[in-house]
Amino acid sequence: MSDPGVAAPQAGSPKKARAVPVWARKSTLVLLIALLALAAFGTTTQTWMTATLDPNQVGQAGAAQSVIQVQGSKAATTVTALALVALAGGLAAAIAGRIARWVITAIIVLASAGVVTAAATVLADPLAAAQGSIASATGVSGSQAHVELTPFPVLAVVAGCLLALAALLILPASRYWKARTKYDAAGAAGTTAAGAAAPAGPVDEIDSWDRLSRGEDPT
Template identity: 40%
Template sequence: MSGQETGARRPRARLLSVLLILLCGAIAVISSTQTWLTVSLTGSAAHTLTVAGSVAVPVLTPLGLAVLALGAALSIVGTVLRYAFGILSVAIAVVVGSLTAVVAFTHPVSAVARTVTDATGITGNSAIAPLIASISASPWPVVTLVAMAALAFAGVFVLVTARTWRSTGRRYRTAAAPASPASGPLDAIDSWDDLSRGQDPTG
């Protein structure tokens, strides 16, 4: 593979990683506001309740926002933080993915307990369980699970390619311009420019 081809792939690896992580974070945040579970109650309290993703998996919203922040910062950090962010991405994907899988495939009472308690005033999983006739899931838990799998892939991809990314730190540094001899009295702007370059405006 030629050096030109390798250089062309470096920005692609960075761009792909950042966009994929941002997409996964956005899906997690959006999913947290959607209906994950529908609960049908029995007896005198018989009616249907909906449970949002943020209730079924309370960490979904904060960790989704963390993923968005992580993806945004990933485009400008150095090599060491790239590895740290890659590990964090995988860790978040594992945590959220495991919790989501439980909700998606087992529909636990604990995931709907808060909503049932708000509607009936009854607390405790053992007391709530007899009130539940059925719990059905929407597609959103599965969508979130897929997003977490993609996030884990993105984290691993960052770990594999982080060393090949070009450093972007220089573009965010203030370049020290060479001092030019003053041709006349310095005004306030000139003095401020000298201070920003670490020079003594009175010299």
């Protein structure tokens, strides 16, 4: 016999919104990708290697600059551009549709692979990577030098690997994200009818801005 003081649950009552894991939150993932892309970009502004020239080879032209510091932007020129591509892709993933997110994920992964490859090339042959800076400073190409690497090329490799992993999280995490276009809404399972109120659930900063841009009150 049921307790009359306890109301029976209604058959048509809406289910409780599924909790979004921390790693799958849009704001968290976009911020993570942006920070990793900026970290890879930031390494290129630092000194990647120090080249000590042989005065017998460079002669008087290079005697004044026997030690040359080579920045990452000169040792691996592609890292700077690829890091910016990954940064733009991470920001675009926040407002992209389902199909576009696949494309963006592929772009970020490819950019990350380029960052890792370029930095690994410098680690494998630092003298070849420093030849451009040595030739610009001394006017002599093909000079021999003692090259010492700094930790920043390794940090660029680590940032590139983590950036690729973060980009791959976009695909499973986007299952928790709300549909942004009418095409996404039509293809998503269990979507509400047009004009119906959105289900209750946590709203992140990006969703709030999108609602404000549509003239809705996120509060």
